[in-house]
Amino acid sequence: xxxxxxxxxxxxxxxxxxxxxxxxxxxxxxxxxxxxxxxxxxxxxxxxxxxxxxxxxxxxxxxxxxxxxxxxxx
Numbered sequence: 001x002x003x004x005x006x007x008x009x010x011x012x013x014x015x016x017x018x019x020x021x022x023x024x025x026x027x028x029x030x031x032x033x034x035x036x037x038x039x040x041x042x043x044x045x046x047x048x049x050x051x052x053x054x055x056x057x058x059x060x061x062x063x064x065x066x067x068x069x070x071x072x073x074x
Contacts, residue, residue: 006029006030006031007029008027008028008029009028010025010026010027011028011034011053012026012049012052013025013026013050014046015046015049015050016046016072017047017071018047019048023038023039023041023046024038024039024043024046025037026049026053026057026061034061035061041072043066043069044069044070044071044072045067045069045071045072046066046067047067049063
């Protein structure tokens with residue numbers, strides 16, 4: 001990564017509540033911060049991360065609240 005630019009790398013997939021689809025990604029920025037990027041359907045309930053993240057990383061993205069979002073029909 002170029003330290004002069006803010007760049008991110010996907011480190012985990014967000015798996016939908018139905019466990020059949022990737023609905024977003026967790027990115028680690030070169031600043032050290034984590035952020036969630038949703039697919040075109042936007043925020044929706046997540047069942048798990050693949051690969052799983054440590055507790056501190058889950059807390060940073062507030063994973064507990066992601067598991068409580070409304071589900072989307074597909």
